Amino acid sequence: MSFTATKKEWSEIYIIFRLLSEATISRFVSKEEAYKQAPVALLQREEHDGTRQYIIEEAYVHMVGETIDKRVSRAAFKECAAQILAVMKASSDENVPSTSSIEAFLDEVNIFNLEAKTEDRTDFHIALYQVDAPLMGVSSRSKIGKLYPLLDGGRSANLKFELVGNKFSVPTVQNINALAGENGGVLARIQQIQLLGGALKYADVADRVFRSNLSMIDLHFPRLLAEMVRLMQLTGIVRVNELTKELIALNPLKINNELIQKHNFYEHKIKDFLWTVALGMRPAKIYRGEETAIDAFLLLNGDGTLQFYEKSKADHFKNFLFNNTRLEHGTTEKDKYGFLEKENGIYYFKLNAKLGLTKR
Secondary structure (H helix, E strand, C coil), X not given: CCCEEEHHHHHHHHHHHHHHXXXXXXXXXXXXXXXXXXXXXXEEEEEXXXXXXXXXXXXXXXXXXXXXXXXXXXXXXXXXXXXXXXXXXXXXXXXXXXXXXXXXXXXXXXXXXXXXCCCXXXXXEEEECCCCCCCEEEEEEXXXXXXXXXXXXXXXXXXXXXXXXXXXXXXXXXXXXXXXXXHHHHHHHHHHHHHCCEXXXXXXXXXXXXXXXXXXXXXXXXXXXXXXXXXXXXXXXXEHHHHHHHHHHHCCCCXXXXXXXXXXHHHHHHHHHHHHHHCCCCCCCCCCCCCCCCCEEEEECCCCXXXXXXXXXXXXXXXXXXXXXXXXXXXXXXXXXXXXXXXXXXXXXXXXXXXXXXXX
């Protein structure tokens, strides 16, 4: 009987099978040389029975682990990868059932977990050019099916705005909080606050760890992110590169024009933030600016092709993130934001920072 898995899970195993069958990856070299094909010599992954290495030979993949020592043809991996891609693209649901042939091949190569369970946020490791080359930790993402956020910190990623201006009575606050509308009614409540003579002034990051993590990028970055999230709610603009243009025009930090125009201050800080998130920074976990286990980012496109971005090619990676990320709307009830709440006699309104890849 066939089993069912999410497109996210199928995507990870598809990426692995494709790498094993093609034994190459398109790698950015420089602006002048652009991309070159680099041979993948080895792939290492955490399986149900421990660490396993897939050594890529001319016609076979040599699987070596604690309970396995076996060779399977690269052609068989290629065929199964094509079948996995076909079933993902043919299904409109996020959960996709396997086929008997896919299941038979997974049994043959002794794979029971489609998605690796690791603590360092890598999905697998690869060695380029030769088997004994340094392993690169890879984080994989997929544009097939649901796009999972790069930053989804829940309540820890909330940003606080103080209610200033006109003072509101308790019934008025209750009426504002009861407003419904698109994206949980957040915009409707902000507009009503403004209509009644109130204003929302950035106050703080709700979670002290996330505040400190953002401050590692820049002491003023918590406010910068808050203004970006506020702009997203007010304007409906979600793409990070477009929101950055709005920030430049608004200049919330009131810095001089030379720093903005000649040094690209806002763009630079936002790229640093995106880079930090992509490499593993999370709101509720202390970030010290240290090296992470993620060395590369591998993106599966809707047509089955792969895009590869390396930490060592920082500018290339940062530019990709800047042009291909967006802010997203979280769930107001689950993430506890979008309502006026009183703390120590002061009303605050929280907004949530959630970041993901664009679909196109």
